[in-house]
Amino acid sequence: MITLAVDNQEITVKEGTTLLKASEKLGIEIPTLCYHEGLLPYGACRLCVVEIFKEKENRMVAACSFPVEEGMKVVTSSDRVLKRRRMIVEFLLSRCPDVKTIKDLADRMGIKKPRFKSKNLDCILCGLCVRVCNEIAGIGAIGFVSRGKKLKVDTPFHMASDVCIGCGACSSVCPTDAIEMELDAVKRFLELLGSEHKCRYALMGLISYKVCSNNYECWKCKIDQRIRDALGTHPIFAAKKIKKEKVNQYFSFLKKIQE
Amino acid sequence: MRIADESGLKELKNSVLQERDSLRPCITICGGTGCHGYACEKVIAAVENEIERQNLKDKVSMRVTGCHGFCERGPIVVIYPEKVFYQRVAVDDVPEIISQTIINSKIIERLLYTDPNTGVKPVHEDDVPFYNRQKRIIFGNNGKIEPTNISDYIALDGYGALCKALFHMTPDQIIEEVNKSKLRGRGGAGFSTSKKWAITRASKKGMKFIICNCDEGDPGAYMDRSLMEGNPHLVLEGMIIGAYAIGAHEGYIYIRNEYPLAVRNVGIAIKQAEELGLLGKNILNSGFNFTITVHKAAGAFVCGEETALISSIEGKLDGPRPRPPFPAQKGLWGKPTNINNVETLANVPLIIERGADWYSKIGTEKSKGTKIFSLVGKVNNTGLVEVPMGMTLREVVFDIGGGIPKGKNFKAVQTGGPSGGCIPESLIDLPVDFERLTEVGSMMGSGGMIVMDENTCMVDVAKYFLGFLDDESCGKCVPCREGIEKMREILTNICKGEGEEGDIELLEEIALTVKETSLCGLGQTASNPVLTTIKYFRDEYEEHIRNKRCPAGVCLDLISYSIDAEKCNGCGACVRPCPTQAITGEKKKLHSLDQEKCIKCGACFETCKFDSIIIK
Ligand SMILES: Cc1cc2nc3c(=O)[nH]c(=O)nc-3n(C[C@H](O)[C@H](O)[C@H](O)COP(=O)(O)O)c2cc1C
Ligand code: SF4
Ligand code: SF4
Ligand code: SF4
Ligand code: FES
Numbered sequence: 088m089i090t091l092a093v094d095n096q097e098i099t100v101k102e103g104t105t106l107l108k109a110s111e112k113l114g115i116e117i118p119t120l121c122y123h124e125g126l127l128p129y130g131a132c133r134l135c136v137v138e139i140f141k142e143k144e145n146r147m148v149a150a151c152s153f154p155v156e157e158g159m160k161v162v163t164s165s166d167r168v169l170k171r172r173r174m175i176v177e178f179l180l181s182r183c184p185d186v187k188t189i190k191d192l193a194d195r196m197g198i199k200k201p202r203f204k205s206k207n208l209d210c211i212l213c214g215l216c217v218r219v220c221n222e223i224a225g226i227g228a229i230g231f232v233s234r235g236k237k238l239k240v241d242t243p244f245h246m247a248s249d250v251c252i253g254c255g256a257c258s259s260v261c262p263t264d265a266i267e268m269e270l271d272a273v274k275r276f277l278e279l280l281g282s283e284h285k286c287r288y289a290l291m292g293l294i295s296y297k298v299c300s301n302n303y304e305c306w307k308c309k310i311d312q313r314i315r316d317a318l319g320t321h322p323i324f325a326a327k328k329i330k331k332e333k334v335n336q337y338f339s340f341l342k343k344i345q346e
Numbered sequence: 347m348r349i350a351d352e353s354g355l356k357e358l359k360n361s362v363l364q365e366r367d368s369l370r371p372c373i374t375i376c377g378g379t380g381c382h383g384y385a386c387e388k389v390i391a392a393v394e395n396e397i398e399r400q401n402l403k404d405k406v407s408m409r410v411t412g413c414h415g416f417c418e419r420g421p422i423v424v425i426y427p428e429k430v431f432y433q434r435v436a437v438d439d440v441p442e443i444i445s446q447t448i449i450n451s452k453i454i455e456r457l458l459y460t461d462p463n464t465g466v467k468p469v470h471e472d473d474v475p476f477y478n479r480q481k482r483i484i485f486g487n488n489g490k491i492e493p494t495n496i497s498d499y500i501a502l503d504g505y506g507a508l509c510k511a512l513f514h515m516t517p518d519q520i521i522e523e524v525n526k527s528k529l530r531g532r533g534g535a536g537f538s539t540s541k542k543w544a545i546t547r548a549s550k551k552g553m554k555f556i557i558c559n560c561d562e563g564d565p566g567a568y569m570d571r572s573l574m575e576g577n578p579h580l581v582l583e584g585m586i587i588g589a590y591a592i593g594a595h596e597g598y599i600y601i602r603n604e605y606p607l608a609v610r611n612v613g614i615a616i617k618q619a620e621e622l623g624l625l626g627k628n629i630l631n632s633g634f635n636f637t638i639t640v641h642k643a644a645g646a647f648v649c650g651e652e653t654a655l656i657s658s659i660e661g662k663l664d665g666p667r668p669r670p671p672f673p674a675q676k677g678l679w680g681k682p683t684n685i686n687n688v689e690t691l692a693n694v695p696l697i698i699e700r701g702a703d704w705y706s707k708i709g710t711e712k713s714k715g716t717k718i719f720s721l722v723g724k725v726n727n728t729g730l731v732e733v734p735m736g737m738t739l740r741e742v743v744f745d746i747g748g749g750i751p752k753g754k755n756f757k758a759v760q761t762g763g764p765s766g767g768c769i770p771e772s773l774i775d776l777p778v779d780f781e782r783l784t785e786v787g788s789m790m791g792s793g794g795m796i797v798m799d800e801n802t803c804m805v806d807v808a809k810y811f812l813g814f815l816d817d818e819s820c821g822k823c824v825p826c827r828e829g830i831e832k833m834r835e836i837l838t839n840i841c842k843g844e845g846e847e848g849d850i851e852l853l854e855e856i857a858l859t860v861k862e863t864s865l866c867g868l869g870q871t872a873s874n875p876v877l878t879t880i881k882y883f884r885d886e887y888e889e890h891i892r893n894k895r896c897p898a899g900v901c902l903d904l905i906s907y908s909i910d911a912e913k914c915n916g917c918g919a920c921v922r923p924c925p926t927q928a929i930t931g932e933k934k935k936l937h938s939l940d941q942e943k944c945i946k947c948g949a950c951f952e953t954c955k956f957d958s959i960i961i962k
Contacts, residue, residue, distance in 0.1 A: 130668035131823045133863045147862045152668035167862075174859040178828035202852065203832050212821065231663075234646065236831060238821030 091159040106150040106161055107135060117150050117163055118172065118192070120179075120262060121213035126222055128152035129214050134175055134192075138162040147171065169196075177201045183208050186263040209265035212238055216257035216266055224256050240265075348623035351631055352509045355500070358622075362501045370407060371448050372426040374489060375435075377410040378572055379607060380417025380729070384434075389421045392440040406448050409498070412488040412576015412611075413568075415730035416476050419459060424471050424489060431471040432457035462726050462748055476727045479746045481708065481716050484692050485569075485732040488576035493611045496618040499579040505624055507695035511587045512632040515698075517547060520591040524694065526702035528714040533559055533650075533687030534762075534791050534867065536713070536780040539694075542684055545674040546592040549682035554594040557659070557678065557685045558585050560601040560608065561643060561650035564763035565814065567794045569718040569730055570688035574601065574608035577692070578615035582638070584691030586625060587698060589636045592684050596637055600655055603642040613640060647764075647818035651866050652685045654820070665820040666866035687792075689718060709735035713779035717793055719761075721747050724754070724799035736777040739769065743797055755800040758882070760807070762791030764814045765871035767878030768804060787878040789871060803900035804883040805890055809837040811875040819868060826869030829860035833876055841901040845891035850880060899961035902946050906962050909939050913958035920950035920959065 090099045093110050100109050105128065110117055120132035130152040137150045140160040147168070150161075162168065173196050180193045181201035186209060193201075214231070217240055221227045228251035232241045242248040258266035349355050375381075375390050393408055414422050419433035425447055432443065432454070439457060446452040458467040459474050468474050471489075491498040499505070511520050525540035546554060558581060562570040573581060581599075589597055601609055616638055619625035627635050641659050643649055648665060649658050656678050657664040677683025693715055697705045706714045713735040719742065722728045726748030733742060739759055743749070750756050758768045761778070767788030769776065776782050780790050798807065812834040821827040833856050836849055857873035864870045880887060889895045896904040909929075916934040921927075928944040931937030939950070939959075951959045 128668060130865050133824050133865065136863045149668060149863075149865070154670055170855075171859050171863050174829075174855065175824050175863065178824055178832070182828060204835070211824075212827070214822075233821075234648075235817060235819045235821040235827065238827070 089155045089157050091155050091157070091161065093161040094163055100155055102155070104155050106137060106139075106148070106153050106155060109155050110137075110150065110161070110163055115163055119151055120188075120211065121215060122151040123215055123219070123260060126215070126218045129218065132175070132179075132211065132213055134172055136168060136171055136175075138165050138168055172196070173198060177203070179211055182206045183211055183263060185209075186211070186265075188262045209263055210240060211263055211265075212240070213262060214240075215260040215262065216240060219256045219260045226250055229257060347621065349630060350623075352513050355505055355509055355630070358497075359500050359503070362497045366407075366501070369427060370405065373406060373408045373443070373448070374411050374424045374426060375408065376412075376414045376420060376422040376489070378413025378417065378420075378488075378575060379568065379605075380413055381420035381422060382607075383417075384420040386421035388437050389423070389435055389440065392437045393444075396440050396444045400444060402444065402448070406444075409492045411491060412493050413572035413730065414489045415480075415482075415485060415572075415732070416474075416727065417730070418728040423457075426490075429471040430469060431459060431474055433459050475748065476729070476731070476746055479741060480732050481734045482732045483696060483708070483716055484580075484689065485573070485718055485730065487580070488572065491577055493576050493578055494614045496579060496615070496622065499577070503699070504579055504695075505583055507698040508583050508586055508624065509630065511590060511698050512630060512634060517591045517593065520587065520698065521547065523702050524591075524697055527693075527697045527705040528702075528712070529690065529693055529697060529705075530713065530780060531687055532689035532693075532717065532790075532793070533685075534789070536790055539686065539690055542674055542686075543588065543592050545672070546594075546682045546684040549675065553596075553679075553681045554592060555678045555681060555683040556585060556589045556592060556594040556597045557655070557683060558597065558599045558688060558691055559650060559652070559655060559685055560599060560605075560688045561645075561655065562602065562688075562792060563645060563647040563650055563818075564792050564794050566722045566796065567720045567763060567792050569720055569793055571602075571605045571608050572730055573688050573692055573718075574605070575611050578608075578612045579619065580692045580695060581612075581688055582615055582619055582625065584694035585638065585686075586629065586636055587694050588684065588686065588691060590634055592682075594684070595635050597639070598659055598678070599638060599640045600643055600649075600659065601640060602645045604645050609640065609642060616640070646820075648820045648866070648868055651868060653866070655685065656683065665822045666868075668865060689793075710777060710779045710781075712781055717778070717790065719793045719795045721795050721797070723760075723795075723797040724750055724802070725797040726751050733778070735779040738775050738777050740774045742778065742795065743774070747797065750797070750799045756797070757800050757802055758798045758804065758807075760788070760796040760798065760811075760875070761794065762789035762871075762874070763794040764811045764818075765789075765868065765874050766791050766794065767874040768798070768807060768882065769878070770882040772882075787881060788874060791871075801898055801900065803841075803896050803898040804879040804886050805837060805840055805896075806898075806900050808875045808879045809834065809841055812837055812872070815868065815872045819872075820866075823865035823869060825860045826864040826866075826872060829856050829864075830869070830872050832856050833860070833873070837876070840887065840890045841896075842903045843890070843894040843901075845887075847891065849891055850884065850887050854880060905946060906941060907939055907944055907946060907948075907950065908941075908960050908962065909937055910958040910960050911936055913956050915956060915958075917956070919955065920953050923949035923953045925949065 088099050089102050093113055094115055096113050098109055098113055107117055117135050119135045121129050128151050130149045133149055135150040136147045139148055176192050176196055177198055179189050181203040183189050184205045217230055220229050228248040229240055229242055231238055349358060373393055377386055390410055421435050423432040423435045435457060442454055446454055453469055460467050461475055472478055487502055521540050521543050529539045530536040531539055560570050560574055585597055599612060623630055626637055648654050651666045652673050654666045656673060659678060673683040673685055709715050716732050716734050718730055718732045721731050725743060731746050756771055758770050760766055760768045761783055769786055769788055773786055783790050812830060816830045816834045819826045819830055833853060836853055839845055840849060853876055857876045860869055861873040886897055889897050894904055899905050914936050916937060918933055921929050926943045926945055928940045929937055929950060
């Protein structure tokens with residue numbers, strides 16, 4: 088067990104616990120964007136930076152991925168921390184001026200207008216979609232392509248993915264609603280399916296299994312399990328704000344094509 | 347033919363030495379990448395032919411070596427045993443070298459190096475000022491070895507340290523010796539090598555790996571590459587000792603595919619070492635197994651970062667990931683992995699062979715040994731220089747580098763590669779070591795050293811490096827991806843004369859955010875060029891922003907060319923070079939320059955012998 092102090096409150100936690108988890112236990116909130124309970128730490132948005140003090144050392148680290156250390160002092164909202172977080176949100180706001188999540192964050196931090204040229208993009212490159220597709224769905228249909236400023240999420244060679252199972256996990260974790268499931272794709276595999284047998288994901292138009300290896304017994308489905316374990320429920324319901332309209336959209340779409 | 351044991355290696359060494367007559371002249375020709383740029387291969391062929399033609403095969407030998415460091419004067423030829431030093435050798439010089447120097451022991455004056463500062467022409471390599479102030483304990487053997495011939499390395503006691511380590515030391519003793527030597531990583535961060543080894547050794551999990559980082563992607567830096575090309579066995583020996591110390595049985599050399607000579611030479615070296623039983627199963631019958639795989643990399647700057655490098659070997663392209671866990675805890679395929687830089691590993695055999703006490707006498711209190719720098723830019727002698735830690739910048743730039751060309755004034759020196767800082771003239775007596783460079787806002791980095799003269803605009807310099815980093819950022823984390831781009835934009839505007847009050851402060855704020863919050867070393871150091879140029883050359887920024895002037899006369903949008911009516915004598919020399927016919931005038935009369943037509947190429951400025959073209 089490891090004892091440390093977060094904002095002057097002492098706490099003892101298991102080795103390997105992240106600073107974010109330790110703070111959470113104390114009821115201290117640290118803003119995050121690229122972090123997700125069910126996924127491996129990624130440390131890309133840097134919104135969760137905090138100051139750490141250890142012996143002579145004082146620096147900033149990402150709370151979502153940095154593990155606790157004995158005797159460490161963590162400061163989660165010093166002026167310095169807040170200043171850096173503001174700048175990060177300002178960067179993101181200039182990248183995605185129309186994205187609600189980012190606008191809300193900026194509002195809360197009192198950022199009116201970013202001082203930089205706006206780029207009008209949707210995706211903040213948090214990697215949640217890519218990771219959920221890889222780590223949870225186990226599909227790897229989407230990934231990052233290119234590098235630096237050109238970095239973006241895409242399917243290999245920008246072609247319609249033939250491995251995507253249409254589970255929707257990616258669009259449900261996306262904090263910026265940057266991913267639209269293509270109804271065409273859903274339609275395509277429903278047509279392919281063309282049978283009475285439909286698992287609940289298929290019924291919702293969310294999965295494209297032509298033949299189910301589990302004989303349509305969802306409780307045996309590994310994907311089902313993984314997604315539930317990681318997200319607590321089906322992705323479509325797991326999003327931070329439940330996207331009711333989206334589900335309804337699927338259902339009505341489903342009805343339409345089944346008629 | 348495997349070597350059976352320690353005495354087997356000694357016998358092999360003795361038999362190599364016996365075959366060689368140390369008094370017999372040997373012509374060594376530099377075959378490094380730098381000299382290849384000067385077509386050294388033709389000189390090599392000419393020497394071969396000439397030896398053949400004059401039937402001297404029994405009287406002289408020749409050797410094609412790796413880089414000697416003084417690339418600027420290539421092709422370089424050194425004649426042993428006296429070490430007569432010839433530079434800028436051409437094919438036509440070869441017959442004369444053989445008939446004069448080899449047969450009649452006569453020196454050919456015109457091939458000697460002339461010290462631009464004193465006019466002295468030293469005959470022997472050791473007297474050339476570029477070399478005699480250096481301490482070439484790592485790099486020195488490059489000039490004595492044919493890299494593709496393991497016998498050359500063995501003749502110089504090569505693999506002796508490995509024997510000592512395997513048969514006379516325990517792994518813990520090796521780590522302790524390296525600890526006493528205070529060796530620190532030469533790949534950039536200067537982390538204690540023994541500490542890293544000890545952590546990897548302490549990890550109980552079965553498999554472990556050792557990786558040699560030869561990615562070296564800094565523009566202008568080529569010391570790791572030159573070591574790999576010129577003395578690959580030195581690096582291999584260091585790596586095998588390291589593997590034995592930490593308990594790894596598999597190693598990778600991560601090397602850029604763009605370095606074909608290094609890839610080739612290290613491949614040959616591995617094969618030769620395996621054949622002699624110095625690498626592979628049951629090394630020298632000691633019971634220790636260790637194999638090395640060469641991983642050829644596609645070459646992105648960020649892949650030199652250790653976690654990105656590991657992911658690249660694993661065949662993923664995930665880029666850097668958060669540390670901890672450090673590779674020493676959880677690295678390649680999740681196993682404890684020790685990553686060391688090429689030069690770090692090259693130090694190891696020396697420390698084991700000569701002992702930590704000897705080694706730690708070189709250098710400063712916390713930075714021991716030597717460091718190889720790639721000295722480039724506005725300096726007379728460019729090339730690779732190896733100096734003891736703690737030598738001052740002045741000694742490096744003026745004594746070894748021979749000062750600034752054309753008698754211009756020194757302005758700054760940038761150390762540490764693209765994300766290093768610029769150090770101004772007021773700090774020229776700074777002793778170069780890890781601590782001091784960091785204190786002044788720069789860093790050791792991989793050892794790049796770019797000298798700048800009075801005609802350098804520091805805002806332009808910051809813009810240049812930020813441009814490089816902007817292109818090389820992997821884009822994973824927000825501050826580095828977005829912040830560097832913003833800094834680059836602001837710097838570009840300032841250089842265009844579109845800078846505004848408050849830009850400097852905004853730059854500083856962004857720079858600190860990028861530095862303090864970025865995920866990996868690239869972002870964490872990317873602000874150095876901006877922060878140091880603002881710190882030491884703030885007035886230059888202000889001139890650009892407030893008066894729309896570039897004091898160094900570099901930023902095209904802020905300068906204009908004109909003709910000094912007092913000085914122009916109407917020689918007309920500038921008329922021809924001007925690509926847009928902007929200069930007109932009658933012979934022997936004052937010429938005029940049409941600002942509208944002028945594209946600011948500077949051709950007239952270079953041509954005028956009377957300093958009558960003015961840049962404002
Ligand atoms: C962007 C970036 C590029 C790097 N490139 C190299 C490189 O080309 N060669 C190298 O040895 N280390 C490089 N490093 C440092 C490595 O991450 C690592 O610290 C080093 O290889 C460790 O070896 P050492 O302890 O022997 O120095 C780089 C680091 C960063 C952040
Ligand atoms: S829908 Fe599922 S399988 Fe398809 S890209 Fe998104 S997460 Fe991957
Ligand atoms: S699409 Fe959404 S989830 Fe995927 S990286 Fe972009 S913002 Fe993150
Ligand atoms: S600091 Fe730059 S190079 Fe490093 S992970 Fe972040 S974006 Fe990539
Ligand atoms: S939440 Fe920690 S870096 Fe994104």
